[in-house]
Amino acid sequence: MGAFVADVALRWSDMDAFGHVNHARTITLLEEARADLLFTEAERRGLDGMAEGMVVARVVVDYHSPLVYSSRSLQVRMSVRDLKAASFVVDYTAFAQEAVATAETLMVPYDLGAGRPRRLTSEERAFLAEFQLDTPEPELRGA
Template sequence: MPFISEVALRWSDMDAFGHVNHARTITLLEEARADLLFTEAEKRGVAGMAEGMVVARVVIDYHSPLMYESRSLQVQMSVRDLKAASFVIDYTAFAREAVCTAETLMVPYDLSAGRPRRLTTEERDFLSEWRAEHLESHRA
């Protein structure tokens, strides 16, 4: 199973057209990502990612409008392109149907030094659990 996060929609997420605004959609995906990289990682004893992780790139494709009346967004995430100092998170977000797919290129960051850093062994091991290839091999 991919990592699944349920994110509540807020009335303030709506725009003048009655659907969730683009910038708010990115924020909802960010909340889901924090659930994986910070909350779930900390539960498993991997707290370092919460000390510095930045988005280097984001791409989003919309498939249908996300309407506020859905009340929540289910975000399924997996990891790919896991490298020494970066990785990609893939998202599929569902309300009543798939509303968007997205990806973010993530870079671990040393806030005190003000520069990118390498992933630790513990971080790589944690992220490996959510790799699409890993998830597929466990389904077989």
């Protein structure tokens, strides 16, 4: 299938004193995009378990240009890689007028009742596999 694209609204309050969206808000915007994929889209397809327990084990963000408030939404293109039995990586490219940031999160499914990580179900793995790219996205890190 390829990348999943989410549009995330920017808010005036996302800007900091320097006139750009600060790091903590950028992480939140990426989280909103990821929720659109892992919770909303997964639930739409009958996979409710992902919304019941998924944790971020690692996050890395590379900034390519300042992100400033605009009435346009931020477009976030996401794909999945390193799909394993109990973890996967979500890669992001966030676009305003241009690519403003690339990021990755290491995600781990989590059993909230047991208080520990769990394995992905075969249905979850099949869903996530739809968003793996056959060819890597163009490299923007360090640009």
